[in-house]
Amino acid sequence: MTYTLNAAHLYGDLMNTYGDIGNILAMGYYAKAVDATINTELISLDDQFDPAKYDFVLFGGGQDYEQTIVSKDLQTKKVPLTDYIEAGGPFLAICGGFQMLGHYYIGAHGEKIPGIAALDHYTLSQDNNRFIGNITIKNAETGQTYYGFENHNGTTFLGKGERPLGDVLQGHGNNGQDQTEGVIYKNTFGSYFHGPILARNEALAKRILKLALQRKYPDADFSALDQLHEDLTKNVVVKP
């Protein structure tokens, strides 16, 4: 392979509850089309995060208990992670990972659990309710439609410098009130989408992949990605 991206899977052994690893697998699949490969490294409890080393970071969702443990360890990585995000490093944060990049979220027992405030949102909780079901959103900038599955108790409210990943067409989104879903801040993308989001949304997978590739290889041409279209209807047996 001509090009190599280094990906960090943040707390992949504790925060990978809904197949989040599929996001990296899907990106790796599209990367092959432009002769690129993705090396994935697990960064977990007590590990150092070196912002200069990575071209992509995935931070998935976890179970309540695991998240309380992660939220403590995460404080030790607050500075390098914030540096990475501010420098425009491509980052995908899902569900609990999305919440923890913000100021705080409310835990299963009503306790306020600090995030790292790298992004300006905060997350409250609902009493005995979860937003569960299929969700569709539209990204304002590209007009692209994204499909996923949401399953969350938390309600997230974006801050001033944050744009949503999309406007809710069907489903609940960040909080069920303001029609926003997810976040975009610099090259950081947050979302409640399971599916996983990059496995079910080719356009977004290629968008983030291209960001990562061009950031590392500014002189190379990755426009072939734009022409690529994964045909999942090839070899389909049609009813006679």
Next chain:
Amino acid sequence: MSIKSTVATWTGKSAYWFLHTFRGGGSSLPGKLALKLDPAILKQLAKNYDVIVITGTNGKTLTTALTVKVLKEQYPDILTNPSGSNMKQGIVTTFLTAPKSHQKPLAVLEVDEANVIMVTKYITPKAFVFTNIFRDQMDRYGEIYTTYQKILDGVALAPDATIIANGDLPLFHSKKLPNPILYYGFDYQPDADEQAPANTDGLLCPVCQHILHYHRRTYSNMGKYFCPHCGFERPQLTYKLNALTKMTPTSSDFEINGQTMHLNIGGQYNIYNALAAYAVGRFMDVNPVKISHALSENDEQVFGRQEIFHVGDKAVTLILVKNPVGLNQVLQMISTDDRPFSFAALLNANYADGIDTSWIWDGDFEQLPKLNVPAYISGGERYRDITFRLKVAGVPTKDLTIVPDLTNMTAEIQKLPTQQVYVVATYTAMLQLRKQLASQGIIDGGMA
């Protein structure tokens, strides 16, 4: 017996008789009617029984069936609930329709995790069996800790009952309980130092919250675990798998506490089910030779979940999958087949399948291309998701046929280049395929 429970029992039995005679089934309705009239009906119905409750995410049905076989070696009179009737109403129906018995009979019950408390409110079991707790259709059941707590809420009403638990699962060693506990597990290899793959659930040490390591890992987060940080480790095992001699897709040979065993079903996960049945057998004083005999019988009724049928010259093994741990175990079992085979994966996302299909990304489909599978089929209502999953795993497009409409499956199976075919399917995809097979006379109609 109070008038209320007499009337409730009579109503339930009449309903069962009516349904059984005129509709050819019984199901949960008789239990439902009886419960309406007397919510505490189980107390009356089960009062003469010694009850063993089997619960957990995977393997409940087979563990229950194997346990019944083992106990039958010594106890002639055993009541058990049919597969799937593992919630309150089904359990009441099971007791309502039990044949009359004069001795103190045994009841071996498969009980849904959240329904354990519905049983222990009225019955004090002699023993509980905990098979395992994995992530399973989280849109319905929630997290592993929540599921375990639901079980323990039920167990708390029976603090003297013995717990027979899978000792290889860290969760079952995470809480201090008043009950006597006996553990079973795998112990046939010398110690090493291994770590589970990153996307494994439940790896935190319950004492110090660091990541657990394994002297030997069997699958998922199970094995001879230890915490390098605080020294927490797997509890002492009473029932040990001490040798694993041979595994094929249709059988396993092994030793438990020195007793050789032959099991007519493949898959490492089924050895855990056999271990659980052995443990209950020993707990109930069945001698090991008799247990070995019971487990080695080729009983098609017991092993029915893994179903083989014939389409033309193809021998098709149909396997239900519902979560990544189960799927990975099926892939492991398939990998022990030394004959060439084709592979099909059928994915639906209805309520009974689990409406969130994300879990397929935690399944280790990457194993498949290493097994030289010459042809694949992906299909079901969510064929796009499963097709993309297989492609990402490295399945070449030229080897893959996509069958969104399962009524085309039998025709496509016949075109496959191998005689052996494995089909993994989610619940409603399996029902749709079975319906199709039944309409073509390939299998008997319906599914209980």
